[in-house]
Amino acid sequence: MSKNENNQRNMINVAFIGNPNCGKTSLFNAFTGARLKVANWPGVTVEKKEGHTHYHDHDYKLVDLPGIYSLTSYTMEETLSREYILGDDVDVIVNVVDASSLERNLYLTLQLIELGKPVVLALNMMDIVEERGMEIDLHRLPEMLGIPAIPVSARKKTGLNILMHAVAHHKDKPVDKTEHHHSEGQHIHRHHDEFVLVYSDEIEDKIDAVKNRLKEHYPDMKNKRWHAIKMLALDDEVCKKYPVEISDIADKNYESDIVAQKYDFIDEVMEECMVNRAEKSARTDKIDAVLTHKIWGVPVFLGIMALVFFFTFTVGDWLKGYLEIGLDWLFEAVAGFLAMCHVSDWVISLVVDGALAGVGGILSFLPNIFILFLALAILEDSGYMSRVAYVMNHIMGRLGLSGRAFIPMLLGFGCSVPAVMASRALENPKDRLRTIMVTPFMSCSAKLPVYVLLSGMFFGKYAVFAAFSMYVIGMVAAVLVSVILNKIMKTDHVNNLLIELPEYKTPNVRSIWIYVWEKIKEYITKAGTTIFVASVIVWLLMNFGLHGMVEDMADSFGACIGKFLVPVMKPTGLGYWQIVLALISGIAAKEVVVSSLSVLYGITNISSASGTASLVNLLGAQGFTGVNAYAMMLFCLLYVPCIATIAMIRQETKSRKWTMISVCIQLGTAWLVSAVFYQIASLFL
Numbered sequence: 114m115s116k117n118e119n120n121q122r123n124m125i126n127v128a129f130i131g132n133p134n135c136g137k138t139s140l141f142n143a144f145t146g147a148r149l150k151v152a153n154w155p156g157v158t159v160e161k162k163e164g165h166t167h168y169h170d171h172d173y174k175l176v177d178l179p180g181i182y183s184l185t186s187y188t189m190e191e192t193l194s195r196e197y198i199l200g201d202d203v204d205v206i207v208n209v210v211d212a213s214s215l216e217r218n219l220y221l222t223l224q225l226i227e228l229g230k231p232v233v234l235a236l237n238m239m240d241i242v243e244e245r246g247m248e249i250d251l252h253r254l255p256e257m258l259g260i261p262a263i264p265v266s267a268r269k270k271t272g273l274n275i276l277m278h279a280v281a282h283h284k285d286k287p288v289d290k291t292e293h294h295h296s297e298g299q300h301i302h303r304h305h306d307e308f309v310l311v312y313s314d315e316i317e318d319k320i321d322a323v324k325n326r327l328k329e330h331y332p333d334m335k336n337k338r339w340h341a342i343k344m345l346a347l348d349d350e351v352c353k354k355y356p357v358e359i360s361d362i363a364d365k366n367y368e369s370d371i372v373a374q375k376y377d378f379i380d381e382v383m384e385e386c387m388v389n390r391a392e393k394s395a396r397t398d399k400i401d402a403v404l405t406h407k408i409w410g411v412p413v414f415l416g417i418m419a420l421v422f423f424f425t426f427t428v429g430d431w432l433k434g435y436l437e438i439g440l441d442w443l444f445e446a447v448a449g450f451l452a453m454c455h456v457s458d459w460v461i462s463l464v465v466d467g468a469l470a471g472v473g474g475i476l477s478f479l480p481n482i483f484i485l486f487l488a489l490a491i492l493e494d495s496g497y498m499s500r501v502a503y504v505m506n507h508i509m510g511r512l513g514l515s516g517r518a519f520i521p522m523l524l525g526f527g528c529s530v531p532a533v534m535a536s537r538a539l540e541n542p543k544d545r546l547r548t549i550m551v552t553p554f555m556s557c558s559a560k561l562p563v564y565v566l567l568s569g570m571f572f573g574k575y576a577v578f579a580a581f582s583m584y585v586i587g588m589v590a591a592v593l594v595s596v597i598l599n600k601i602m603k604t605d606h607v608n609n610l611l612i613e614l615p616e617y618k619t620p621n622v623r624s625i626w627i628y629v630w631e632k633i634k635e636y637i638t639k640a641g642t643t644i645f646v647a648s649v650i651v652w653l654l655m656n657f658g659l660h661g662m663v664e665d666m667a668d669s670f671g672a673c674i675g676k677f678l679v680p681v682m683k684p685t686g687l688g689y690w691q692i693v694l695a696l697i698s699g700i701a702a703k704e705v706v707v708s709s710l711s712v713l714y715g716i717t718n719i720s721s722a723s724g725t726a727s728l729v730n731l732l733g734a735q736g737f738t739g740v741n742a743y744a745m746m747l748f749c750l751l752y753v754p755c756i757a758t759i760a761m762i763r764q765e766t767k768s769r770k771w772t773m774i775s776v777c778i779q780l781g782t783a784w785l786v787s788a789v790f791y792q793i794a795s796l797f798l
């Protein structure tokens with residue numbers, strides 16, 4: 114749609130932009146009513162989301178952009194957001210800031226103002242500001258910045274109409290005060306009627322000189338001042354896009370001077386506009402003294418994760434008991450119904466031993482999954498997850514890795530697909546590639562049923578520890594493999610994470626519910642689609658051989674495939690064709706390992722006490738013990754991720770070669786780790 118058409122229909126294009134965690138997505142949702150995932154791990158909003166709202170006689174198209182700290186072009190998010198807001202598709206920029214920590218948000222604001230487009234400042238989280246007794250001078254702030262500032266609260270839904278009103282009002286008013294005022298060759302700095310950031314005379318003169326040069330070469334260029342400033346800071350993208358010789362004007366890179374003067378100006382703004390500058394709340398400081406402690410930080414993190422898994426197992430198992438009763442009843446009813454209809458035996462077997470055993474096996478882990486995601490959502494929404502990234506940043510830095518790499522890894526606890534995508538937050542391509550390759554080592558939620566089942570069957574009261582160890586081993590493997598890869602593919606520079614720690618918040622019930630519900634829906638959908646199909650395929654492979662339907666499963670196609678790979682898997686303690694087949698089918702989705710086991714061993718209620726007992730007996734008869742079970746958990750943790758993740762790796766690396774390499778590294782690591790474990794453990798046990 115062209116801009117003209119938009120204007121005729123009074124459509125205003127608004128882009129929401131701001132630091133991570135300032136509440137952009139919440140504000141966007143408050144306007145559009147969309148139930149988008151509100152997740153505050155930095156880098157979660159990777160792609161832009163669009164929605165609509167209207168107020169009086171205007172329609173607004175809103176776009177939620179990824180959170181960024183600045184408009185340099187160091188990260189993919191920054192580059193994407195910058196390109197987007199510079200384009201014609203944006204009429205007004207709404208700069209969302211966390212008003213309770215205005216100081217660190219203003220840096221981006223100053224850069225946005227420099228763009229010269231209409232900017233409206235949305236002072237979000239005003240409820241927190243008030244709660245803390247802070248006061249912002251709402252007269253002086255817009256005066257100093259030269260843009261309107263509207264107090265809002267996405268959570269309390271206050272100020273929303275006024276914000277849109279201001280947007281409509283200012284859509285045709287670009288910030289023109291950024292022009293440096295010359296009058297008869299004199300620099301004039303009159304503090305109270307000259308607004309906005311003015312740099313030192315030296316830099317202002319250079320900006321003017323570059324602007325004149327740009328005028329000669331690119332007469333149609335908009336935002337010349339911004340481009341001139343970016344050129345003085347030797348911004349890669351801008352210099353490449355508009356090649357102009359300026360070496361006679363600029364004898365050095367002015368980036369650090371420009372940055373420093375921006376911060377000086379921010380100090381001035383804070384000095385004048387924050388009447389009651391509340392320090393970071395004492396509560397947050399006190400909690401952080403422990404949670405982000407140099408030495409205690411990591412053990413505390415591990416402790417919290419251990420607690421999460423303790424609940425996942427105990428409370429989860431308790432709830433699972435009830436779910437199973439329901440599922441059992443349902444399956445018997447289905448089997449009874451089929452028998453009543455006199456359908457042939459193989460159909461009953463396909464439905465009961467294939468589809469229902471597989472899907473039901475997975476559905477019965479729903480309570481565990483629910484609790485895991487509930488706990489992750491609470492940790493995330495309270496602000497703790499940012500702390501983990503902060504604590505790990507130190508360690509990653511020590512190991513020569515980028516601190517940012519830990520964010521995708523943390524997301525990997527949930528699901529590797531968004532985690533791989535989140536690696537976009539890494540600025541260095543090699544760092545990115547490495548992170549993409551190791552992120553799948555993190556224990557995603559789909560691996561949980563495998564642990565619950567195997568550790569429950571073989572480790573009795575130590576089950577929680579056995580499962581928890583997988584999470585630790587996954588993290589260690591991810592970090593170690595990165596270190597090794599780093600040694601091989603040297604990275605020239607490492608950027609550490611400049612993470613801002615948000616205040617601790619009481620988690621918001623609605624955002625947690627939205628998050629958990631999304632995950633539960635995904636899980637159920639997966640059970641009904643991927644796992645259903647995989648179970649049916651496994652059943653077919655198990656019941657058909659070269660000569661049609663087989664009596665003995667050992668003659669089936671599935672057995673042939675499994676047996677072919679048994680020699681390779683022998684050293685890992687997993688040299689059983691059924692196990693091999695289950696692992697292969699797990700590439701469809703990790704939960705399928707469990708559903709396949711139930712189909713392979715003909716157990717309909719795999720997660721119930723009687724089901725596991727008979728599986729233990731069947732496996733035990735083959736010589737499969739606790740040691741084998743632990744080796745299998747290790748293998749499941751580390752081997753190739755599911756198809757969806759592989760597809761995402763392919764999409765993000767844009768390279769078949771690197772996708773292959775990544776799959777090989779994961780397979781190799783899994784084989785090596787489980788083989789070493791199995792061989793050593795077999796010596797002692």
Ligand code: GDP
Nearest residue numbers: 133134135136137138139152153238266267268
């Ligand atoms: P984004 O990263 O900028 O998209 O930020 P989110 O929308 O994900 O919000 C980050 C966190 O701040 C979430 O926990 C929100 O519930 C919380 N939040 C957002 N807006 C407000 C607000 O106006 N008041 C309060 N108290 N919390 C808010």
Ligand code: MG
Nearest residue numbers: 137138152158
């Ligand atoms: Mg967001």
